[in-house]
Amino acid sequence: MLMTVNQATATSVNQNAVVEARKLGLTFQTNDGPVRALSDVNLTINKGEFVSFIGPSGCGKTTFLRVIADLEQPTEGKISINGMTPEQARQARAYGYVFQAAALFPWRTIESNVGLPLEIIGLPKAEQQERIKRTMDLVNLTGFEKKYPWQLSGGMQQRASIARALAFDADLLLMDEPFGALDEIVRDHLNEQLLRLWRQTNKTICFVTHSIPEAVYLSTRIVVMSPRPGRVTDVIESTLPAERPLDIRESPEFLAIAARVRDGLRAGHSYED
Amino acid sequence: MSFSRLSWQVALALVLCAVAMTTMPMLAAEAAAPMSNGTSTLVIGLVALSAVASFAMFSGAASAAVLFIGAHGAAWLLIAGISGNEGMARMPYFLLLAAAWLLAWRCVAILSALKPQSPQAKTFLRLLIPAIFGAWILILWEAVTRGAGVPFILLPPPSAIAARIGNSLPILAADVRQTIFKAVLFGYIVGCASGFVVAILADRVPFLRRGLLPIGNMVSALPIIGVAPIMVIWFGFEWQSKAAVVIIMTFFPMLVNTVAGLAASGHMERDLMRTYASSYWQTLFKLRLPAAAPFIFNALKINSTLALIGAIVAEFFGTPIVGMGFRISTEIGRMNVDMVWAEIAVAALAGSVFYGVVAFIERATTFWHPSVRGGRA
Ligand SMILES: Nc1ncnc2c1ncn2[C@@H]1O[C@H](COP(=O)(O)OP(=O)(O)OP(=O)(O)O)[C@@H](O)[C@H]1O
């Protein structure tokens, strides 16, 4: 363990790097033989970036996020988070994670679900209350504090789980298709909110999505992945300005980037046929 | 459901009435206090009239009320008429009893189909339906044992058991104190608590889990009551040896259920706690124990029954001269079956109260579980 720490620190040349993956690979040993979920992933994510991961189902997006979060151990290559191993970063509470499903605890009210990480890190009660109120406001759940998760719709539950990650307030935010279950209008609203939050707080965000417009609208960089084995096929820098009103999505610049992402996805798919 | 339709229960009750009329009289000729013709006619009239009236009624509640009065009035007259004539009942007596029972059945069927609006009415119905059910078990038991003259030693009528309970309250109270308030409660609390604590230890220490759980599963399949004589040798005749049996009987169900419950929380929830760098104990108290609560309550409910059985049966193997098991084993030897039945009734009541209290606490604490709130997962 100590050795990998030293190696990770030694190889981390870039002081600004939050996530640094070198020749990263992960093979799951399953009953039907090995599954290569990730292979030869080289990626550096710098502080303050908003990086989207897009790619067909099963290409390893979730797996990559889970490796960053120390929920899966890579079998090849190296990864460092803020110059630390994923395990150290997790212990230092360096990131917040929004899962593909809401994962709320049914025996807790919405507000005490949002406050769960705050209880665990042992914040004073008053600050817990303040953060719960602020983040529930942000995802438009004010008025549902005392409800239980099973009394809310799926989309509201997902928003509560986003509020929970935001209340945790780590500098790195890992989001696995957080808006997949939401309707278009709420999704637009939350996209705007997330973008504003990101600009104001200078967080680093890794965001998995299946939607090309969402990826282009939100990101400073878009990572296109393809399956079997899961790998990065293209990394597209966004040329859009930091200030992005919703109607930027009709601009020619936006459409050009979207077209590039689409081409990247197509190229990935054609390997299969 | 249409209340004015002729149901098969009511139709059959009318047929039984007609057959009863042709096979009169109700009691054998030698009966000491023969039933008057008026009583017989009244019984037949009650059954037939309420049967006919029930489907001429405008509302479900009204026909249920008519059936209720008819069925219970007839049953009461029949039981009153048999007193002094035990064992003298003839066919019409049983036919009319069956007819009254069919009316009561129909009455319960109508009541359970009712959808009242007010919460008070709902609660009332929820209590009334099982009450009618229970009452009819007693009515049939009373009417059949006395009508057919079932020997007292085989099955005493409930009225005799009730009288025995009324006459022996001090003895019963002493037995309950000895068996339930000492052996059962102490054994239950210690057995459940130690099963729970050992389950958490087994969760913490992997070698305990690998070693203890297979043994736990094996031991919970053994007839543990067999250790009762050994416990008497070890801990003496007093209630402590019975409590020891109860502890052994309740320990393993709690251990096995708690261990299963601790594994019941979802992967994603546990990953979530991991991302917060939550400690073992934080994850245990905030996620795994709440998720295990339905399993733990299951064990508490199973154990409430096991503890009672264990303590009573353990007393068969030697006790001081008090206790429910002691009373049952000595009174059966003296052919005082009504006392045995009285103890059984008290044990059933105590067991139901015990179970009911645990189930009530369960509903209050696991309100969120789909099986309690009756919603989607
Ligand atoms: N625990 C596991 N054991 C075995 N194989 C796994 C495991 N987790 C993921 N995989 C496999 O790894 C591959 C990548 O899975 P991953 O969940 O990362 O895909 P994804 O890109 O997130 O897909 P989606 O868009 O559907 O969420 C898949 O082929 C999957 O079957």
Ligand SMILES: [Mg+2]
């Ligand atoms: Mg995924």
